[in-house]
Each structure stands twice: as C-alpha cells, then as structure tokens.
Amino acid sequence: MLNVSHLTKKYHRFVANDNLSFMVNDGETAVLAGPNGAGKSTAIKCIAGLLRFEGEIELCGFNNKSTDAKKILGYVPEIPAPYELLTVWEHMEFIARAYSLENWEDRADELMRRLELTDKRDKLGKELSKGMQQKISICCAMLINPRVILFDEPLVGLDPHAIKELKAMLSELKAKGTTIIISTHMLESVEDIWDRVFIMMNGRIEAERTRKFVEESGENLEELFFSITEKNNSDNKE
Amino acid sequence: MGAISYLLRKTIKNEIIDTLRHPLKFLLYAFVAVSMLYGAIRGYTAGGDLGSSEIWSDPRLLSGAYLAVFFFISIPVLLKGLSSGTSFFSLSDVNNMFVAPVSPKRVLIYGVGRQLATMLVLVVTFAAYGGMIIKMFSMTVEQTVILILGIVLMLVMVQLVTLMIFCLASTHPVRASVMKYIIYAMAFSALGTVIIYSFVKGISVENLFAAISLPALEYIPFIGWMHGLVFGILEADIIKMIVFGSLTLLCAVFSVLTLVLTRLDFYEDVLSQAESYQEFREAVREGKFSDKVMLGNKEIKLRKRGVRRGKGATAIFHKHLLEGSRRSRFMFFNINTFVLLFVGFVITFGIKQAKPGIEPTIIYLAAMVILAYVQFFFSASGDWVKELTKPYIYLIPDGAVKKLVMAAATGLIKPYTDGIITFGLLAFAAGGQPIDIIVSMFTYGSFGTLYIAANILAQRLVGVDSTGGIFITFYISMIVMTALPGIIAGLVVLSGFAGQFGYIATTLLGGPMFLWNLIVSAGIFLACRNLLNNTE
16 A cells, blocks of 8 residues: 655755645555656655655555565666666566565566566676666566555557556556556556546646546546646646 | 857857856866966976986986877777777767768868867866976976977877778778777887886886887887977987978878878768767766766676675675676776786885885885875776666665665775785885785775765765766865874874884874774764665
8 A cells, every 4th residue: 555645845946746645555556647747757756765755655554765665665667777787687686685585586587478588588788678678677676576566657668568468467466456556648558457547737636536436427537637737738828 | 161160159158158157167167277277387386396306307207108198198099989980079969960961071170170179178287287297307397388289289190090090991891900900009019118128128117217218119100209209309309300200290191181082971980989978978977887888889798697695785785796797807806906006016116216225114105195095086986876876776675774885895895905906016016014014905995985985975965966076076075074084193193103113104104094984984874874765
C-alpha cells in the first residue's frame, strides 16, 4: 500500500508538487496522468525517496526513506541508467546481492527470457540500445519481488513484444497484491490496466477516478483529461 | 564566410552577456584572471631566483622539458585527428553548419580557427607560469617570451599537421594505419633514444641530462624541428635557425597545400566524433565521467564474470572491483601510479643532485608534500561519484554510512596502494629510516581519504547536481579547511621535536597529518551520511 500525505516539492520558488495526498491500495494499479511538466515524475521520484520533499510518504506502513521501505520498493526510472561495465546478468546478480535476495537466479532467468534479454546475457550495459537498457531497469525492479513498484513512463522506448510482456507482468504483480504506480502522459497506453487514475496539472491532482466509477457513470476519461489539461492551459494564457 | 562570421560574432557576444548575467561565473572568471595576472606580474618582476642551485641552471634540463611539452601537446592530438577526423566541431556545428550550403573547406577553417582561439587560454596559462620559468632557469624575460611564442607556434603547427594527416588518410585505411605507425615511431624514437643513451652511458643525472638534450632529437619531424628552431633563436645559432626554420616552414606549406588541394569529405567522420565529444563535454560539465564516455567503443573482454561477492552495501564495492578490472587489468596500478613514480624520482634525484649528502628524511618530506598535492588532480572523479548519478545506491536497503563507505572504498584504497608502491620504490633510491618511508606511504594515502571526504562534504553543501565551477571552488575550499589543522599540528610537532629522535622530519610532520586526516575524514563520512537520502 502507498500512502502519500500532503506531498509538496519545491524547486526554489517553483512548486513542482503542491500538497498531493492520495492512497493506492494493495493490488491496485494507479496511474499518474498529466501533460509534460505536470509534476508526475517529481512525485514518482519523491515516492522513490530520491528527492527531498515536505509531507509524508509511507510504503506498506514504512516511511519511504527507511531501509524497510527500500526493501519492498521497485523503481523503473524514466531514463534507464545501467552500469556500462556490468553485463545484463551481472545487473541481476548485483541487485540480488544489494537486496540480499536468496534463490533469485531462476526468477532472473525468467524475467530475462520474457523481456528477450537472454541472448544479451553477457552484453555490457554500454553495448545495449536504449530499449534494452530500459528492459534491464524493469528486470532489476521486478527481481526483488516488490510490494510497491513505481514506473516512470515505462513504455517509452520498448518494442511491441516488451510492451505486451510488461503488461502481462503488471497483471501478475497486481494478482499478487503489489501496489503499482505508473506515471504517463499517454492515457491510451495504460487504458487496459489501470484501477485508479490521478490527473495532474501544474503540480496538483485535479481529478481522481476509479475504474469502477468511470464504468458505472459512463464518463469518458480522455475527455476529462483534456478538459482539465486544456482548461488549465487556456487559464494560464489568460 | 557570412554565416560563419555571424556565428562567431554572436557566439562571442552572447558568451560575454551570459557571463555578465551570471555574477558567480563572472566572479570566478575574474578571480582566475586576476590570480593569473598577479602570479605573472609577480613572477616577472620579483627578485631572487630558484636557479641558484646547479640542477636548475642546467640548460639541458630546460631543453629536455621543453621537448617533452611539445610531445605531450602533439602526439595525442595527432592520434586523435587521425582516428576520428578532428575534434574541432560541436554537435551544433554538425547539425546546423554541415547541412548548410557552406564550403567544407571554410567550415574546416572555421573549426581550426575556433580551436586555436580556445588554445589561447592555454597560452595565457603558460604566460602566467613564465615568471616561474624565469626564476627556476635563471632566464631573461625575452627568452621566456620566445619559449611561450614557441608553444603558440607549436599549437598552430599541430593543428596544421593534423589537418594534413587527416586529408591524406581519412579515406585510405592503409595510409591511416601507416600514419599511425609513423606517429608512434616519432614518440618511441625520442623515448627510446633517451632510455638507450642513459643505459649505455650509465644511469646518472648527468647522463640523463645529456640524453634529453641530444641534438639528434631535434631531427624528429616537426616536433624536433620546432624545438630546434626555438632553441636556435634562444642560443642565437644562425645555422639551427635556418635549418629548422626552413623545415618547419616547409611542413606548414605542405600542410596548407594538402588542405587546399584535397577534395574534402569529412562530415561523416566528424559526425560520430562530434556526438561522442558532445557526450564527453556534457559529462565533464556535469562532473559525470561515465564509462561509456571514457572508454568509448573500446572492446572489453569479459575475463571474470559475475560480481561473486558482497551483500547489501558491500555488493557496491565488489561491483566496483569488477568494473575496475574491466577498465584495466591492473585496477590499482595505472597511469597515475607511473606519474607519481616519475615525479617522485625527479624529486629524489633532483634534491640529491642539488644537495649531495642531504638527509633522506628531507627527500621523503618533499616527495610526500608534492605528491599529496599532485594526487589532488587524480581525485576529482571516482567510482563513488559515478554511483551518485544512478538510482541504485539510493534504493539499496542498507545503512547510509555503510553505503557511502562501500561506494568510496575503491577510491579509498587506491591512494594507499599508490603510496606503498611509490615510496617503497623511492626507498631504493633515497635510503633512510623505515619509519619515514612507512609514514610517507600512509600520510600520502590519508590525503586520498581526505580528498574524498572533502568531496563528499562539498557535494553535501552545494548539491550533487551543482555546476562544475561552483563545485570545484567549494571542493578546494573544503580541502584547505579540513587539511589545515593537520598541517599546523604537524608543523608544531616538527618544530617542537626536531632532532630529538634523530633525523625523522617526515615522521614528525606526517604523523600528525595522517592521524588528523583519518579523524576528520571519518567525521565527515558520519556527518554526511544523509547525502544518500536523496539525489539533490
């Protein structure tokens, strides 16, 4: 479970996240949607414990900066950053060691197989394309069997097979009760996997919807998204 | 040239405006300029000279050192120019100018011109050191100006020759290969001549000086010729001036003619070079020396596979060992070690030559202080700095201090390895008390620890993602502030106990410095553990 309470992140006078409060339950897939600059990635980085912020963030009851929280958190960054001098397999081994994982090899093999990295097993990070590097990031985050996992624009740069496989993996994680948070500005890319969506604009959450609500009310999510983001844009122009 | 001159004008103008708009940047530039100007004026005008000792007043040392500078300037540029065109262009030049209807030759001349302009900075730096040259080698201002102008001329010649080589070899792999061997032959013929001469005649400072100033070295194409020309002017030797001046002029004319007469198609070669150069510049600007940038497309053989050891934070250390073994077979013994050894032996032989019969402890003391200073230039980036640029270290579930120490561990070990190797080998040349040698080794190593701790402190104070200039200023300030108490303690002990325990000045000065460096570094590591709380 993820509990974000009064999260505010400022860069000098610029407010990137303005008093965000939301909760994502176990086994739920939440989407942080919004245009570029809405504050999605900043919120994700704050949850991952990479940024300073005001407010509180708890992962399954642990403060997000604590070691206990780190043990259960997976994070797939927007820009993949593999180690140039480690092979694909060594990335798995490094993560297994850093997180003190036991019997991880089969799972690493399985993840690599599913994301078609098996034949790249002995390739160095610096020899891989951006898409392949993104796949390593996903494998590293998945390897720890996280209870909360954060994806920052996860589908950018992935090939169609990897996108299909990643969506299948997300379904499996969800079935296991993992809390999934995805940041994206392309709602259509996650339309079949979301349970809860937060539409962000100018650092604030302007709307929150559950799939159940949208299905029952017949509301068009895309229209809602544009009504919020385009209204704000025209307000800003005025 | 309309577009090019417009670009140059606008670039210069905007650079000036940008500097004026950023007070800190302006102040930094102003500070550096004033410091250099002050140093230069003081150097040129102050009385007294360091050249009173026999060793510095020997003109052969100046001749050898000047030739070495020429080789250091030329060989890397020649090899780089041969392998990938030139580094005269930025990615913006490629994206904008290469696709514009501007003659490739004009574009190339623009690139060379701009490169020369950036080299002016180097010349100004040399000029600032002119005062020191005057003092050290007991020279006149006129002679020093000739030496500096010689370096300027050399920089121009290197660019011209690089262009000539590139024009001749860029589309002919065999020619390129032959050129490469010729460049290597030039470098190794000089080095080989000095080494063979020294061994044949017997290893001594006298023979080494004779070797580095051999007239034969001046016949090495264009590098030796330039040296011959400059020293011909210095020595007022008309024959040398005519011979080497003519050879240099011929070389320049041939280079220009080759450039004018060859059909140039260098854009493709420059493109990949510009991209990697852009990546390199970005990395340097951000203080991120990624392996991809530093190693380029160098093929790495996977001898050892797997991290194999470590759990939690220690996995970072073992990962660094694995990465280090892939960068170089000898992780803790690299070019820096050779530089330290070279400087160490120069100090040792220099002092022994100048003051025969001097106590070895003075040699260790001088070497320890100078090498600790030299080490600063090797300590700017390490594995741990690169680690901060990736998310993993922040995410790993382990104690912050442990993660920080483990991330810095390879950087902490390296100076001690260098210290043990360098002072261990210097001991053969200098002799002296074992305690002095051991203290030198570990005091040198402890400065490595202090540099890393000061770096961490600076990162903590100004932020991991701060810009280069501001960070370096803070970093140097932190080093000075953290090292000063140890240096003062060492001087107090040295002045209080000198002579009481025999001649062990190095131990008396280095001991307190070693202890202080470790204590203050440990304190900084503990105090800055929150560095890993976030990436900011």
